[in-house]
Amino acid sequence: MTSWEFAEEYPRLTEEQAERLVKDHDLDPAEARKDxxxxxxxxxxxxxGWLGY
Structure with missing residues (x-):
């Protein structure tokens, strides 16, 4: 599954899921929230898109 297929299947995440995805990319959730x-x-x-895919 590509990242865009994932986005189509799961168009919205919970805040917890989004933070985990950001952390899994070794990035700071606070920075993602700010941007x-x-x-x-x-x-x-x-x-x-923010993660660079």
Missing amino acids: LGPEKLTITAELI
Whole structure:
């Protein structure tokens, strides 16, 4: 499954899931929240884009 297929299957994440995904990439969830804002943090496509996919 590609990251974009994942985003299609799971369009929204919980805040906990989003933070875990960010941490799994060795990044800081606070930085993601600051860059994306709290509303976009849980939108999978936005988060994947922020992660660089």
